[in-house]
Amino acid sequence: MSVGLESDSNKGFNAFVTGAATAVGSEIIREFLDNGCRVTAFDDRPLQLSGIDAERFSRLHIVDGNACDEEAIKAGLAAAEDRFGPVKSLIVVPACEGKAQIYPIWDLPSDEWEKSYRSNARGAFLAIKHYLRYLQSNRLEKYSPLSLSDPAIVVVETEPGVGVTAGQAGIHRGLLAKVQQDLLRLNGQGRINVVTSGSMGETPADFARTVLLLASSHTSGHVSGQYVQPASNSKSLVPIQEPETTQITRSAGSVPRPLASPKRNKIRVAVSIDLDAVSGWLGTNSHPDNNLADYSSGFFAARVGVPRLLRMLKKLDIANRCTWFIPGHSAESFPAEVQQVVASGAEVGLHGYAHEGAYQLTPQQERDVLEKCFSIMEKLVGKPPRGYRAPLYQLRETTLDLLEEFGFEYDASLTDHDCQPFWAPKRPPLEAIDFSKPAASWMHPIKETCSPPDRRPLVCVPCNYYMEDMTPMQFLPHCENSQGYVDVRVIENMWRDRFLWIRDNEEEPVFPVLMHPDTSGMAHIIGMLERFLRWVKEFEREGEVEFSQTAEIARWFREKQLDKPSGV
Known part of the structure; x- marks a missing residue:
């Protein structure tokens, strides 16, 4: 029937x-x-x-x-x-x-x-x-x-x-x-x-x-x-049943719940926070018209946003399973707030000094910045940092070379994949086409510069603008890609849709969520973040989700890949 x-x-x-x-x-x-x-x-x-x-x-x-x-x-x-x-x-x-x-x-x-x-x-x-x-x-x-x-x-x-x-x-x-x-x-x-x-x-x-x-x-x-x-x-009452439910045991006097869905493969959720504070106005967001009213949001980020986010993350019992990427300028300018982050048990990674993009620097300046920040974080945390996120995702081949040289385990700036880690690529920079020259001179594919075309052992954990809060939900007056007046529910629904699709279609995926205290620390946004993360935690109860520091994800990926037979 x-x-x-x-x-x-x-x-x-x-x-x-x-x-x-x-x-x-x-x-x-x-x-x-x-x-x-x-x-x-x-x-x-x-x-x-x-x-x-x-x-x-x-x-x-x-x-x-x-x-x-x-x-x-x-x-x-x-x-x-x-x-x-x-x-x-x-x-x-x-x-x-x-x-x-x-x-x-x-x-x-x-x-x-x-x-x-x-x-x-x-x-x-x-x-x-x-x-x-x-x-x-x-x-x-x-x-x-x-x-x-x-x-x-x-x-x-x-x-x-x-x-x-x-x-x-x-x-x-x-x-x-x-x-x-x-x-x-x-x-x-x-x-x-x-x-x-x-x-x-x-x-x-x-x-x-x-x-x-x-x-x-x-x-x-x-x-x-x-x-x-x-x-x-x-x-x-006889309950409406889904077609895959073939048998339901009925108890007298109640409408039974459907049989539980089978558990799916584990999703590793990587919550990360970029503590840009004032440094965000010095490097990639430098502009001659920046003024005190603009970069006061950097003081808000450190002195209000950091404590708010830490309280929220502790309430959800995930504070020690997150990763904070902290510029050297923020660590030296706001030591008390950064010490709260360290005390939470979270992982701390590097994020430049003054939020400078790689293409703003010479290779020597890039080395000097990395050495300075490495020293700051090693003293602050008591151990060398193992992860790096490029400010505004701006990095180049020299950046990856330096990360390998300094013994980093991973970078979190690229998106060769949106929900799977991958080995850091070894590829040349793109060259601009000179259209004044014959077409035959510039019609050629990308050529990998090494074989195999990756740079083990550096792992990339994906991240980009679609996984973060700032671009859509914070207005930066002199930044072309900022918006700031997007309804938080638009972003919440987009992240939910991403999560559900990845859950249904990817094997052992990662799900990065990137926050900034400047943005997610604001009163009209932090509630949405708490609501979204609490929703994700419901899957944790079913064994489908594991909140992980980014370094843990990189190590898991490396071990899984290196355990594979050669040629797989």
């Missing part, structure tokens, strides 16, 4: 929930996630959904949009399909939670009634309209008959305890019958039902269980066009 899922796909059951930020909407999302489904949460307010672990969060897609906006509904359904495949169930939850739910009818202002009715009735109509249009356009064009064989629409008519007020979604019996008739024209197995408040004592969990019951064709494939009161007892 069908359970309302795609039997020919591993994408599972995909539900689209409007009014996702309400109490009932959030509980419905939780119920679907707990039962192995994929959910797209649609609302223009922040979703308050605590206690969702990383595996469940990977099956949640949050789409920002207003249910009364026709274009937003269409875009939301398209986004749900892009993320998780065909949308098998539409769950309509009233979005308005205003005064209409507080006043008794005799005291309810007419404008509040009209405001609530417009919001919820229009929102329900548009969601249903465009879901039916979605089914109509996709039933023959995109998917096999099984993919959208039994779509279900479930409308939640009121928040629990509200009663018959303008908080209702506005699905009266005439419209219900009309939708049922049109749905059958599109799909003979399509269903629509309404969950409506009965005793006024139902909880959000009661609504959620009933919605889950009605969305499943296995339990309610014969039910359509009905008003149903929330179920307060889950014994009769």
